[in-house]
Amino acid sequence: MENLDAARLQMAFTLIFHIVFACVGMVMPFFMVISHYKWLKTRDYNYLILTKSWQKGVAIFFVTGAVSGTALSFELGLLWPEFMKHAGPIIGMPFSLEGAAFFVEAIALGFYLYGWNKIPEKFHWFTGIIVGGSGVLSGILVVSANAWMNAPSGFDYINGEFINIDPVKALLNPAWCTQALHMTLAAFTATGFAVAGIHALQIGKGKKVELHKKAFKIAITFGAIAALLQPISGDLSAKDIAKRQPVKLAAMEAHYDTGKGVPLYIGGIVNSKTQKVKYKIEIPKALSFLAFGDFNAEVKGLNDFPKEDRPNVPVVHYAFQIMVGIGSILMFVGILFFFTNWKRKQWFSSKFFWWLFVGMAPMGFIALEAGWIVTEVGRQPWIIHQVMRTKDAVTPVPGIIVSFYIYVIVYTLLTIAVTWLMGRQIKVLNETTK
Secondary structure (H helix, E strand, O other), X not given: OOHHHHHHHHHHHHHHHHHHHHHHHHHHHHHHHHHHHHHHHHOOHHHHHHHHHHHHHHHHHHHHHHHHHHHXXXXXXXXXXXXXXXXHHHHHHHHHXXXXXXXXXXXXXXXHHHOOOOOOHHHHHHHHHHHHHHHHHHHHHHHHHHHHHHOOOXXXXXXXXXXXXXXXXXXXXXXXXXXXXXXXXXXXXXXXXXXXXXXXXXXHOOOOHHHHHHXXXXXXXXXXXXXXHHHHHHHHHHHHHHHHOHHHHHHHHOOOOOEEOOOEEEEEEEEOOOOEEEEEEEEOOHHHHXXXXXXXXXXXXXXXXXXXXXXXHHHXXXXXXXXXXXXXXXXXXXXXXXXXXXXXXHHHHOHHHHHHHHHHOOHHHHHHHHHHHHHHHHHOOEEXXXXXXXXXXXXXXOOHHHHHHHHHHHHHHHHHHHHHHHHHHHHHHHHOOO
């Protein structure tokens, strides 16, 4: 296996795991804070038990997110030295600010975990808000660096040299706002449905139903609201991609020929050799409208770009379809929850209702992973869009495949440990009494 393939595999593998740890660690503090607030208001011990259980989950994912994120930081330098040589001075600011946000989050989490009955109740609760807020800020700042790779700014590239560097302009790059919004909503959607699904499973089994219903409603409210807002952020992201990365848009929809009034494809099997998409559903002129707000707008096809500048079309197309398909399902399930809570409360007594949400538990993270595949694979062959190719950034040091296998073992063990710890937390929660 060539170094480039091994480096790509290692980066992809670690990102796949880290993004789950990071998103849960970023979102769960908000569940914890709402539960804590309800305890302060109602003095219902179910909320106190739930808050203390969730705070342990927050601590677990904070640690695992920190470990996996640190590994990724080292990988950037070890696997892609040429990229960091030039990009480091440009996008160093969001990484340094992310480090500061992480530092604040760690301090606030320390206050929260060990502040029970030691500091004023309201201040104690407020430290939980700081944990959640700094966690989200950390995520947004990291996404800024990734968005810069899709929309490079804050420098002039002349004769192979990066000059006139402006870190602030790089931080506030054109793709940052839409990508950060889309990623943040995706994190809340995925985590909300995952946590709700876990508690729905306990309800379906008849274990501590009252407590788990309270937990379910907190988590699913966040997840459902984010799922309902996600199509708006998705539309903004798609319009930005159409403008700045038209080849990525063409790959997402598997459109090979440039045309006006281009249809939107739903599903379909891509044949790269014949440049056809079989078994698709076409919505006439929909892609032109969604991308440019005009039913007759021109959309560039893949054939307008050199073959060496195109991403892997089937991978990008299938990942995009998975992301959009699951996102749509979660949106409708979220609507179902709000409708049930408003008009059909008797449905909460139906086992089918709870098992539906159990089935939805992993779906948000599947969509989240698919979205990252669209973002990363869709930018290829560039590590910095239209500035530096991925093959020119990889380390010349041989033996990266060995490092990849080591990371597979380490991250697999880390996942097993986290799964065991969370399972243990659920068991303890079901056994906890006043």
